[in-house]
Amino acid sequence: MNPNNNLQRFAIVLSMIGIAVASRLLPHPPNFTPLAAMCLFAGAVTISPRIMAAAVIVAMLVSDSMLGFHSLMPVVYGCLLANFVIGRKLLGANANAMKVVAGSLIGSVLFFLVTNFAVWVAFYPSTLTGLAACFTAAIPFFQYTLAGDLVYSGLFFGVYALATSGLTVTQGKLQRVRVPVRTGE
Template identity: 85%
Template sequence: MNPSNNLQRFAIVLAMIGIAVASRLLPHPPNFTPLAAMCLFAGAMTVSPRIMAVSVIIAMLISDAVLGFHSLMPVVYGCLLANFVIGRKLVGANTSALTVFAGSLAGSVLFFLATNFAVWVAFYPSTWTGLTACFAAAAPFFQYTLAGDLVYSGLFFGVYALATSGVVSTHGNLQRATVPARAGE
């Protein structure tokens, strides 16, 4: 294996960790981060699941060290990592806007349901009223989770599509895409 490629991959992973940490520490709407989208993209594009899983966990641990550790971290981390499976199984390598949207939506809904169920179990009365109160209190945050997942997924998959379409050259210059002429023209 080429040492230059290993160094380049390491630099990319470090940059992704840095972006993920910054996205949690800089002012932003609640739950509007690229972490779920990073996992969805990695699962769909067959990026090494181990490297990406470790990257996400490191980014979460670093930022949680600043923001504060809590008892529900395993649920949050597990939901983020579930996006690898969603990316691999639902989005796949043959991505389309519809599969990326569906994968983002599935990840957002899973995160909302699982984390808020855990909050209910940990902090609310174990009653139907407690469950509805918990989810009612959490409902306003779902819009930010969904928006962040959709925006960052669109960004990651969109940039990748541009980079691999030939519109952007290897030197970063925009190229005019050529469309082959149809027969008879």
């Protein structure tokens, strides 16, 4: 697969979005979902940021229409779009394993802080005790958020790297495919 082929790149990203939405609908531990990783990935590898940002919102709307909406959905959507920006600015076309881990960690912590601050404002007493209670109650969910973001980011970026590496499996053996390079004519 040629990573410079826009149609192939777009097909890969859309396929991963479909997988992400489907897997979000399956039973899973709380907050162990592929959506933040999908946004990070889409931000890093897309050709058209507007189209992919819209695709992320559509993916969320489709899955949330089946799972249900709540009053803090704009905050959740905003945090997920922040992962898109992290992918675009931090990772870009030069993503490597260390940058993917860093982007996942930044996105997870940002999501934890922002969404739980919104939960505190909406549902807890407006005191330091209320803030502490809110964030303490959120800690068990954070471990799943962090694990899900790291696992799914590794999966998305790993599959993409393999798909665009020119490697194929032939007769049970991994082989590199030589892609002809066009020279100036």
